[in-house]
Amino acid sequence: MKKALLILSILFVSMSYGQEVKQIPQINVNGEGKVKVVPDQATIAVTVETKGNNAKDVKKQNDEKIDAVLKFIKKMNLAPADYKTQRVSLNPQYDYEKKKHSYNATQTIEILLRDLSKYDELMEGLVNEGINRIDNVTFQSSKLAQYQSEARKLAMKDAKLKAEDYVSVLGQKVGRAMTISDNSQTYYPQPMYAAMKTMERSDASAPRETLAVGEINITANVTVSFILE
Template sequence: MPTPPSTSVRTVGRTVAAAAIALFVVAGCDTSSSAPSPVPGTTAPRQVTVVGEGKVDGTPDTLTIGLSIAATAPDAIGASNLASSRIAAVTDAIAGQGVDRKDVATTSVTLQPQYGQDGTTIVGYQSSNSVDVKVRRVDTGPQVLGAITTAGGDATRIDSVTYSIEDDSQYVRDARQRAFDDARNRAQQYAQLSGLSLGKVLSISETGSGAPPPTPLPRVDARAAAVPLSPGQQTVGFSVTVVWELT
């Protein structure tokens, strides 16, 4: 008479069958978005992904000078009035160099007490006026700086001198065009090497800073008689990643 299967064998058989069913269910329910399944009856499109670079150099057309004028007096009103009169004289001198007064903008006004050696007794007040001067004729930069230091005297502090491109929109467009053209040329080469042709663009993504930040120059000594300045060149650049379909 045949010996019936033992209870342990039947249990193992049921366990294996249940595991197989569970594995089938998990595999059938995998809907990971990172690898979407193609539509039934179709194949995934052939594609090529390339990165293109585009850069354009431009000459800065604007010089921005950041300066401060300080004044000290025994009382707050005296210090404030003295600083105001000095900054007014500097503004007049700047305008005399052909700079439009609307291009002279106040950035800060401060008034602080000055303490004696004991650290508690107020012995006077210091007032400081800071302005930014936008020079649109960059070749006149040295003359403008000279006028500032002459009018402000030893109370003048040149905080910053930076060059920039005021309207960089055309440089940005040109850099993008060069980046895309570079990507397309690369993609066409890969398509030819693989015996295929470029189809439609599937995606475009861009990285890059576009216009560079203003170029700062070393701090200028207000006592310098003449300061040589050179705008140099600034680069606008983009990197673009493009995916093309291959046909």
């Protein structure tokens, strides 16, 4: 019985290898969709940094500045959910030449500014209240998900158009998609902002221009495999 089963297994394997593997005609193409958007909000990371020889005094001074900064932010009528403490630190530092310890206290606040018309007022007020380090400013769109969806659709249309161009000379047609790979990345411009530095104008009454937000390129990249008919 075992011998018969072994013979049947060998015959089955032989028949399987003897059969031809049917190849499905297909084409692989890349597609790109791009949407350019003017930012309508910004995420700002600012820090109060205080140095001194006494840890308790350094922390106290830093806390006082942060208190003034938070009160100013509240006066700007920002929603409580739009600003938060990102990190806090108090670190000892040793000066080997003077053989003395000093201390460095920092607290970083992250702010989501939904109205860019308040940008200059906010930045100048922060500096006046004690902010001495602007770590990062990232401009973005409040409708990012919508624009990403548009970019993805454009990428798929681009991929199908490319496939149709390639196969049109072969007398074939592009069929349904077999696989789709999303290779998208979103880029946010992150300009360096010098606090209190503005463009000088000869006309003092003219409004100052301190911000050039530019555009966000929201790009979707896909790789699609289409069946050929």
